[in-house]
Amino acid sequence: DSGVTQTPKHLITATGQRVTLRCSPRSGDLSVYWYQQSLDQGLQFLIQYYNGEERAKGNILERFSAQQFPDLHSELNLSSLELGDSALYFCASSAETGTRSDTQYFGPGTRLTVL
Amino acid sequence: QKEVEQDPGPLSVPEGAIVSLNCTYSNSAFQYFMWYRQYSRKGPELLMYTYSSGNKEDGRFTAQVDKSSKYISLFIRDSQPSDSATYLCAMRESGYSTLTFGKGTMLLVSP
Numbered sequence: 162d163s164g165v166t167q168t169p170k171h172l173i174t175a176t177g178q179r180v181t182l183r184c185s186p187r188s189g190d191l192s193v194y195w196y197q198q199s200l201d202q203g204l205q206f207l208i209q210y211y212n213g214e215e216r217a218k219g220n221i222l223e224r225f226s227a228q229q230f231p232d233l234h235s236e237l238n239l240s241s242l243e244l245g246d247s248a249l250y251f252c253a254s255s256a257e258t259g260t261r262s263d264t265q266y267f268g269p270g271t272r273l274t275v276l
Numbered sequence: 277q278k279e280v281e282q283d284p285g286p287l288s289v290p291e292g293a294i295v296s297l298n299c300t301y302s303n304s305a306f307q308y309f310m311w312y313r314q315y316s317r318k319g320p321e322l323l324m325y326t327y328s329s330g331n332k333e334d335g336r337f338t339a340q341v342d343k344s345s346k347y348i349s350l351f352i353r354d355s356q357p358s359d360s361a362t363y364l365c366a367m368r369e370s371g372y373s374t375l376t377f378g379k380g381t382m383l384l385v386s387p
Contacts, residue, residue: 163319192373203379204320204364217374251319255373263373267312267319 164188165254165268173274179240182271186233186254192216193235194255194265195227199248210235242275249273279303282365282378291387295352299365299378302346306367306376309341311350314362314380323363324350355385 164187174180186193195207197220206219210229221227224242229235239246249272253265282299289295297311308327312320324339326332332339338351348367352359362380 163321165319194373194375204377206374206376209373211373217372219374249317263308263368264310264322264325265373265375266322269319270317272317 163266163268165252165266167250167252167268167271169271170269171272171274173276174242175276176242176244178242178275179238180242180273182237182239182250182252182273184235184237184252184254184268186235186252187256187266190254190256190266191233192255192257192263192265193229193233194253195221195235195237196251196253196267197248198251198270204251207237239273244275247273247275279376280365280367280378283381284379286382286384288384288386289355291355291357291385293355293385295355295359295383295385297350297352297363297365297381297383299348299367300346301348301367301376303367303369303376304343304346305369307370308368309339309348310366310375311337311339312364312366312377314364316361320364352383355383357385357387359383360385 166185191212207221209217252268311324314320329343336353340349364380365378366375
């Protein structure tokens, strides 16, 4: 158990809908990262938050947004869902950012199915 | 050319074999190198973490980094059926948190 929690485990929804995925980082970690994993693209970095502020952006679509709250949990919002958004979404957390000891620990993921 | 290349496998070996998993990369600024293990439908689990070139050993696992060749390896000795999983290499630049992952190699260890 990495200490990172994600809810829900599974999500089934229809095209055009909006969903929210939730992540709680390990105790003491200030950084939260979101990744999308699909069979053809592998694990793709979406976005990072550090202590409530956006720190880095990866291949995140404009239909997707995220935020990190004062208690450090984070939410990833996916809107106008398309079939191609079906994937595993992982959250990871780390204590610091960019330093030598910075290590990311992953949650169990949310499996999103868009029908 | 992708930043990180990794053979997807599957790699099938008998129990007890020595396994070699590899990644090549193109970004010479990568300084930190990691190997994650991912069981089916689970989150990636950090196995090994190395800085710059050299070797690091942890039990049956050895990670090697050759920055001159832009090549990293993970060796698994005395492989077990429980090692059957997908192994992902990941790397990042100094001063940055963002990880770049390989697509992963599926390993199957048969009893």
